[in-house]
Amino acid sequence: MAEAAPDRILYTCEDRIATLTLNRPDKLNAFDDEQVVQLRDALRRVDADEAAHVAIVTGAGRAFSSGADVHQRQLRKREELERYGGPQAPGANAGDLLSHSVNWKPVIAAVHGYGLGLALGLVLECDLIVAEAGTRFQITEVSRGLGGARQWGLMQLRGGGALADEVALTGRFFSAEEALAAGIVNRVAPAGEYLSVARELACEILKNPPLSVRATVRTRRWQIERLGREIAMQMQPWKLYLSEDFTEAARAFAEKREPAPFKGR
Secondary structure, eight states: OOOOOOOSEEEEEETTEEEEEEOOGGGTTOBOHHHHHHHHHHHHHHHHOTTOSEEEEEESTTOSBOOBOIIIIISOOHHHHHHHTSSSOTTOOGGGTTSSOSSOOOEEEEEOSEEETHHHHHHHHSSEEEEETTOEEEOTTTTTTSOSHHHHHHHHHTTOHHHHHHHHHHOOOEEHHHHHHTTSOSEEEOTTOHHHHHHHHHHHHHTSOHHHHHHHHHHHHHHHHHHHHHHHHHHGGGOGGGSHHHHHHHHHHHTTSOOOOOOOO
């Protein structure tokens, strides 16, 4: 009998606020397929939980998340990448975690340390964002050869403007403070207080009629899903996950070395 997967996501609910904690701290909460699946299930649990009216997604340990687990998701064999249509296994696509709701409850990201790549995409999809002072974000897909179009689009939807353009093309780190100035995050919290500030925001939401809040959430997420589909339609024909540059970038990261000069193929 197969051994049950460890709990990659911890779920608690108190005072109508559900807290979902990414629980792979030894890997900086990097997302393997199992963690994506468990987060999807936890979000569906929030959606169905009558005791939960607002959710907070946060991370255990030193960081919210370092993004995708490169060793599992980006170093797949070529035949797997072709069969799956990308680095994700079937049912483990992190790009649509919030778009399959029924009750449309708001989700707040409470971020600290790092929010990179896949994790940045998740954060940007959340309805509100609280980041601890000094948190660092990055569209890692740029340097890995996958392209930063999705995160760029989500940042632009939030009003990210010139900062979104710059970080999507350079792949550089940007800070919580830069993100706040660009209107991408809602609050920058003092050190150690990001979860408390997220709960304060949740309590402000809870003062309102739930159905009016959820109607707004549903409209916002519909816009996100529409944008995501448009970007996917433009990006998919490139099949960047099959390029030589993607393979080299992933291997270089895993081997902790500088990548060889990229070839544009």
